[in-house]
Amino acid sequence: MSLLGGRAARSAAAAVVLAGLLTACGLDDDSPDERVIRVLMVDNPQMLELEKLTARYFTKKTGIEVDFTPLPENEVRKHIYRDFANQSGRYDVATVSNYETRTYADRGWLKPLDSYIARDRAFNQSDILLPLQLSLSGRDGKLYAEPFYGESSFLMYRKDVFAQLGLKMPADPTWQDVAELAEKADRPETGMTGICLRGLPGWGEMTAPFTTVVNTFGGTWFDERWNARLTSPGFREAAEFYVGLVRRYGEPDASRTGYADCLSNMKRGKSAMWYDATAGAGSLEADTSPVKGKMGYVPAPVEKTRSSGWLYTWAWGIQKSSEKSDDAWKFISWASSKEYEALVGREFGWANVPAGKRRSTFDRPEYKKAAGAFDEETEKAISNADPRDPGVQERPAPGIQFVGVPEFTTLGDKVSEELSAAIAGEQSVGAALRKGQREAEKVGAEYRKR
Template sequence: MTMSSRAPAAAVLRTIALAVTLGSAAAQAEPVTLTVALAANPQMQTAAQLIDNFYAGNPDIKVKFQILPENQLRPTVLKDVATNSGQFDVVMIGAYEVPLWAQKSWILDLSKEFVAGDQGWNVDDLVTPIKDLVSYKGDLYATPFYGSSSFMFYRKDLFEKAGLTMPEVPTWDEVAAFAAKLDDKANGVSGICLRGIPGWGQNLAPLTTVINTFGGRWFDEQWAPQLSAPKTKEAIRFYVDLLKQHGQPDAAKDGWQECLQLFTQGKAAMWYDDTVFAGPVLDQASPAVKGHVGFAMAPVKATKGSGWLWAWGLSIPKTSRHPQEAWKLIAWLTSQQYIKLAGEKAGWGTVPPGSRQSTYAIPDYVNATKDYAALTLKSINGANPLKPTVDPVPYTGVQYVTIPEFEQIGDFTSQQIAGAISGRNTVDEAIATSEAKIKEIMEDAGYGK
């Protein structure tokens, strides 16, 4: 080959090399896409609407949200992380899952991997009971998106018209009497709205707080099921009868979404549920309801308090393909800056509550939430997952039992309870069927041996 023939060949090689280099650079410039599983709650939907503000500071990251109802989110995410599928880079999980999944090493230790090196995120600002809920052995395994407890929503105008006064801490006996007096089926107003739809995180959440304050429990200290014990049975019967007598029509099909809609549309005089819905209630209330919403602590019977304790947190599965970028997203979504942004852009009622102490020092937030913010914090700080009921128990958790088997136990039992609410079976039948199943599950798992 002559020198003249080599020159064009060299030029071609240089061109090819340049093209490869440019192609590689272009490939590197492609943004990372994070797939994120979220619960379809109002605060999470606000997060999806504000994502452009995250892109402004992170142009190399794109986010694909998969927003699912809670009963769909849980099995979808569980299947993904348990089978190492790697579909999601970020998952929203609840306080029940965090310690169980951390123990199995399904999710990353955020304290060791990211929090220690991110001083701007300010871990010391987190509300302590909520921080503890999303931790395992002292380390964070989820960043708390919001923290909450439970309390009573009620119509002040209907109470006044009926000559009733709601105490700050009502008893369940008082609530039942209020519901009977306020029940106005002729005008489409139920005395109370409660979750009836099956699911351990649906009808069993409020029901378990009723069981706790009645002095009942799921298990005794030897892990023997206690649904048929007198106090537990009394609580279950009370909840079912209250719904059947003075609750919303077809209550067995209703969860928090339906109760939120019914209450804000003026079709229920009371609603016992999560404190996180206080903002949405005031925001979505019809003209007839707006300005007449009151708040009270969770009703009690044999205990001083009975509010539940919950947090939705953002975790990074160990199979995430982009953990560094995932941390950037969840740090932003759970930061002081995001909370301020959500308030300014979407309204202070949309701000994720209960997660950061600094939220309760923002003047605009304090003003907008003056009717319920103090009660929310009081309820959160008053909940005791280590001693949820009157008698000793071998488990932790207020509205759930922190053992892996509770998801199966709770979902099965909730189906039986829904059947009792709808009239397909009796309370006694629901309890007997559930307890037999629970004994079987616990024996198979080796409890009590």
């Protein structure tokens, strides 16, 4: 053994002894007697606002301290997966989306919340929008996470630009309507494109809006028997439409454009329309936004389905091995409560409220005043979303803008890379789909064996 290795070994041994002494003395940070819960969460702005408010308004009232670990989305997903899969108990609570919840629940990584909900009448579970409740439930029908906020998708457009050009947006547009309007609104000589759509690769970037187009055009990633369907007529038609629309009337360099880029384009007057998350409307209507009051909002465009808006939520789940689940629930109950929303409204303004989860929020005068331009369409979009039946055929797994299985992260990334290359003109849509079909067949084959 080298000298360095010997020192490392002796140091490790000493650390173990010291840890044992600290534990024996009751000084170990992980002591179950302490009223400290550990929360691993995505580091988006609304979560960071929560972190700022917790000590003053939650800990002071309950005596429960909260140790937050905020991380970027890609990183936090990896850490949550690793910690919950091992059931290490290092974290008591983590932010899980409706994409992970059912998988985690089925694998026994999350604690069911039904008993807590039954005892906590003040939480008012019936106020949570039903689509979110369904998307956060396991196959056993139990609820495994509570939403912090929810979102769907809709079409945003410049009312003033449409008026200047003599264009009229239908109350319930089809994608064919959108294509015609994009052609008429496209003004490259003035720097304004007809529409902005995500072309940036990623299952959470381009794949999200694209999959809603697939659903409403009659396509699906897999049929109910896990047969891959990326080269089927519905999927192919949707892909050709999406790629063609963004190539003809979309933003420059569309293959590198994601959510944040489209939001910036709309604010800077570079796009006449944008199909994306309902959450984007809050930024467009903020007091500092150049387009505040100039925007219109209508439901996600359809073709063969009644609706096509997606459904997404960041929610709170309790690790099943947590020894502090009672205190963890008290934190969740507070963070997802009407009381907390009112607190954010007072502290940071009602436009910043983590909304989209409670029906009562949409009825609050303060929220309606701040979000009056888009609150009704947002509520309608979330309420109409059905993760169990988003298309025209049976599906093997729930999900609207994703397929609710762990393998979809890799599959969605790979397929979006191929379609993004088609947007960039590097290959045909048909070539992109043939490559995607081969990848999807591998996933389907594994599930057919089960």
